[in-house]
Amino acid sequence: MGSALHDLSYGLSVAAHPFNLLAGALGVIVGTTIGVIPALGPTQGAALLLPIVFRLPPSTGLIFLSGLYMGAIYGGSVTSILFNIPGTPMSVASAFDGYPMALKGKGARALAGSALSAFIAGTTCVVLFTFFARPLAEYALTWGPPEYFSVMVLAYAALAGLEGGSLVKSSVSVLTGLILTTIGVDIITGMPRITFGSTDLLAGVKFLVVVVGMFGVGELLRAAEENIMSKSALKAKVRLADIVGALKEMGGYWKTFLRSTLLGFWIGVLPGTGATPASFVGYGLAKRFSKHPEKFGTGDLEGVVAPESAAASAEVGSLLPLVTLGIPGSPTAAVILGALMIWGLQPGPLLMLDHPEIVWGFIASMYIAAMLSMILNMFAIPLWTQILKIPFTVQVPLIVFLCYIGGYTENNTLFTMWMVLLFGVIGFLFKKFGYPLSPLVVAIVLGDDTESSFRRSLIMSSGDPSVFFTRPVSLFLLLLALALFLFPLVSPAMKRFRKAPPQSARLPPELDSLSVPEGAKEGRSR
C-alpha cells in the first residue's frame, strides 16, 4: 500500500517536470485534433507520430504519447456525440445515446458527462493499477519461456475470441501478423528466411510500416470509399452549469459507473482486448441491469456514462499487462510497446525494476494527460468542431504524405514507402472482407517474442511440446486461452448484447463482421 503510493508520487514528480507537462499538453492538442478527424484515431495518431516521438527522451516521449492518447479518445467522443461520426472505434457506443442527447439540445451535458466519466473512471483505474502492478511484475519474474509463450497465446486467443467477428478471420489476422515478423533474418540462427528472394525484405517487415500502412493509408481508402465528410454539426458549448448538471445527474448512476469501471478495467487487463469491446460490454450491461432499458438509445446520460467509463478504464487496464509482462492489452498499447522497443526498452517485469522512472512516470503521465485533456478540451469544443470542416480532399494528400515519411523513417529506403502503400491496400481489403486488423497489429509487435519463447521452451524440453502443458501456470494460461477463443461459439448471448444499439447501425470495424455488411455500411464507423 505504502510502496504503491510512493511509486505513484515518484511518477508524478517525473511527469510534472515543466518540460514534460508542456509535452503532455502538446500531445493533448495534437491528439484531440487527430481524434476529431474521422480518418484518424489514437492508434493511427500514435503510429504516425512515432518517428518524431522516438527522438525525444523516453519520459518526455511517453507523456506526449499519453496526452495524444487521451486527447484522441476525447476528440473521438466529441465527434461521436455531436456529429454521430465516431472519431474512434471506442467512441461508437457513446453515440448511441450521446447523439440523441445532442439532437435534443443536451449536447453540452452529454459532452460534459462523457469527459467527466472518462476522467473519474481513469483516475479510479490508475489507483487500481498502482496496487496491482508491482505484485504482478514480481510474480512474472518467476516465469520461464513456456509461461511467456502461453500468455502470448492467451493474448491472441482473447483478441480472436473477443473481437466479435469470425474466429477464422481473426485467426488469419493473427497468423498473418506472426508470419510477417518471421520475414528477414532469423533472430536465433542468423539465417535469412521467407524473403521471397528479395534483398529488400532481408531487413524484415517492421511494425511501424505495417501500422502506418494499414491504419493510415488503409483507413483513408475506407474513408474515401464511404465519403464521410458530408455531415452537418450540431452546435454545443460547454458551460460550467453543464458540468455541474452532468455531475449531479451522474450521481444517480453510480452503480452503472462502478460496474463499467471495474469491468472495463478487467477487460483491459486481459491481454489483447481493449477499450472498444469494453465500451460495448459496458453499454450492454448497463442496459440489461437498468430498470428502464427502453430509455437507452433515446438520449439518456446513463447511456453515455456506461460506455465512456468502461472505455477509459479499459485503456488504463490495458497498460497493466504492457508494463508488467510486456504484453500489450490493446492495439494502442501495442503501438506504445513498439515505441518503447525503439527506445531500446524491453517492457516486462524487469523494466519496472531497472527503469522505475519510465514506468511510474508513464503511469503518472496518463493521469496528468487525462486531467490536461479534460481542462484543455472541455471549453475548446467549438474550436475542435472547426477541424471537421477541413475538406477530405485536403486530408487525403496530407495523411498520405505523413504516412510515407512515417514508414520511411523505419529504415530509410524507398521500398518501405511502397510497403506502406501495399499494406494500406491490404488493410483496406482486410476491413472490407471482415478480417479484423487489431489482432494483426498485436501479433506483429509480439511476433519475435512469441517465436523466441516458443523455441526456447522447446530447447529447454529438448523438443518435447508437452512442456507447455506440464507446467501448471502455462497450462492454466493455455486453458484460459482456449476458453476465450471458443467464447464466441459457446456464448451467442454475448452477441445479443453487443447488438444493443437500437437505432444506430454503426459498429466499430472490429465488430463489422457481426452484422450484415450492408447494415454497417450506411453509417461509417472506424
Next chain:
Amino acid sequence: MRTGQILMALGVIAFAIAVMAQAASVGSRWVEGQAEPGFFPFWLGALLLVCGAIALAQAVRLSPGAARFFHDRTGLASVLKVTATAAGMLVLTWLVGFRLASIAYLFVYLRFIGKHRWPAVIAMSLLIPISGYYLFERVLQVALPRGIFEIPWLD
C-alpha cells in the same frame, strides 16, 4: 461480395503455401536439439492454410450477390483515385526524389481531385512539403529519398 470473399480466401491460401514453401527451403524441421529457421514460419503457414481453407468454404456457401463490394461507382472511383495518385507519387519519388514528388503530388491532388481554388492549392502544395522537409531533414536529420534525376534544390 461472395466472389470477393472467395478471392480473398484464395489469396490467404496462396500466401500460406508460399510461406510454407519458403520456410521449407531453409529447413523447417527439428534437428540437433533445436529448430531450423523455417520451423516456426512453416507451422504458422500450415495453420494459416487451414484457416484459409475454412474461410474459402465459408465464402463458397455465401449467397451470391448478397452485397456488392463497392456500393456504387463513386466509391470505387474515389478509392482508385487515392491509390493511383499515391502510387504515382512513389514513381515520381523514384525518378525525381521525394521533395519534388510531394509538391507535385499535393498540387495534382488538391487541384484536380479536390478542385480547390488556385491560391489555396499553391499555398498548401508548397507549405506542407516545405515544412515537412524542414522538420524531417533539418530538425530530425532524416534524409528523405533522392531520385535518379534529382534536381538541384534551393534549401
